[in-house]
Amino acid sequence: MQFKEIIGQEKIKQQLMQTVKENRISHAQLFLSPLGSGALPLSIAYAQYINCLDKGENDSCGVCSSCRKYEKYIHPDLHFSYPFFSSGKEDVAQNYIEEWRSLLLHDFYFDIDIWRSKLDAANKQANINIAECHDIIKKLSYKAFEADTKVLIMWLPEYLDKQGNALLKLIEEPPANTLFIFIAQSQDQILSTILSRTQIIKIPKLSGEEISNYLLQKAGLSEHQAIDYSFLADGNLIEAKALASDKQTDSSGKFTEWLRNGFSNKVPALIDFTDEAAKWGRENQKNFLKYGVNYLRECCLIISGAEELVKLPPLTLETAKNLSHKVLTLPMAEAIIAQLEKAHYHIERNANPKILFLDVSLQLVKIIRFKTLPSGTQYIYN
Known part of the structure; x- marks a missing residue:
């Protein structure tokens, strides 16, 4: 090389x-x-x-x-x-x-x-x-x-x-x-x-210019697309390549669907998700939880009025905006992040994934659907 x-x-x-x-x-x-x-x-x-x-x-x-x-x-x-x-x-x-x-x-x-x-x-x-x-x-x-x-x-x-x-x-x-x-x-x-x-x-x-030049030369993107994707990648060429290939990770679709099912209180769907997640293997489970934490942190920026700092791919940005404007509040997002980080900690220590994901799913329903934070206090949002 x-x-x-x-x-x-x-x-x-x-x-x-x-x-x-x-x-x-x-x-x-x-x-x-x-x-x-x-x-x-x-x-x-x-x-x-x-x-x-x-x-x-x-x-x-x-x-x-x-x-x-x-x-x-x-x-x-x-x-x-x-x-x-x-x-x-x-x-x-x-x-x-x-x-x-x-x-x-x-x-x-x-x-x-x-x-x-x-x-x-x-x-x-x-x-x-x-x-x-x-x-x-x-x-x-x-x-x-x-x-x-x-x-x-x-x-x-x-x-x-x-x-x-x-x-x-x-x-x-x-x-x-x-x-x-x-x-x-x-x-x-x-x-x-x-x-x-x-x-x-x-x-x-890497600088935005270095990544956008690469995307222009190697990925066949328009100048506008190359600039947009280089901004979203934030110096990460691996991420830039994934964006240029219009790749949306499985974690993205699964995570937003999981949030929707939690908001709608669709218990059978949450149980199906738990059965599926239990079969992924520990590394995939950890990756899913890490993705969720990062996704919700971006949602926190949207809720706080700092959309210009959000670096979600275009394919998931609109969904994040809808969730942030219509469903989530900062305390709710922070509470869910805490649950996901705790779950990641326990997965690393070989917790039973089926029991763990079922518990997190139920916590998700409490936080989103019933507006109840883990402490047990009721939080009503506007």
Whole structure:
């Protein structure tokens, strides 16, 4: 992967190349970036540039033996680690390398949900386990096969639990010519022991102009559409691509239907929804609840008269406006958000999904239909 393939981030590209030219590459780096800003492809292009046999002033050559292997993600000295849905204690990321390469070759802008869709996740939750940590130590203890620098790119170290401490000695005192690059979205969720041992490189979200230019060139949109979608995406190229494809997530339709059934007190429909939601698997259930929280926060902006700040896709914006103007109030929306966040917490801790979603559905009826907040006090809105 070459730098020229990556959307925007020109300042970061120059900064990374300068570290190579001046021979001041930090051995452990954390690329901290918002979702959809291109941190993962930047890390791969950086590694390719470091090991390119005929690097140019502004990019790797793309044709030497090292670059050709990097382009297919098969270089023997390029290693990846990432969250996966373990089927056993000895499962490691390498077991899913073909799916990982396939996804990168298809589109190197993706998130954990897209990655999950490529795997047989069932009810499992994503993580980077202790077996994977031991496998990393083993792989990096070997001498480099071809390149001057061995590279390990870990995508989403947020999924490392305390077992990540097994990597501390390796990160602090790595073998010669070894480079760690961590790709993260949330600094607060990374083990502090790992965080303290890395050089943080903050990668900004993409500008509206960069995203709109991409949509104009690659998605065949009109200038007006490209500008609208770049605004809604708010620097997230993954979201911009979804909008350009007129994709409306299943969560959107299911969530608004759930709200309507709660308002109409359609108990049989709510029970049917509970049966359906119980079969989704825990990651999909968590995603649905997260979507609901975000959706209602946008509704709060509408209720507060700040529609210009709302970033819902056009397909769902009108529905949100109708709900916000005719049904919801701020206290009601806040009460529902609290219920969804509590449900998300319990799903993460393996609560029975059928019982949980039925309880949340009944709370939804109380809040919307009967205007009763969880405290039991009656709230009558205008």
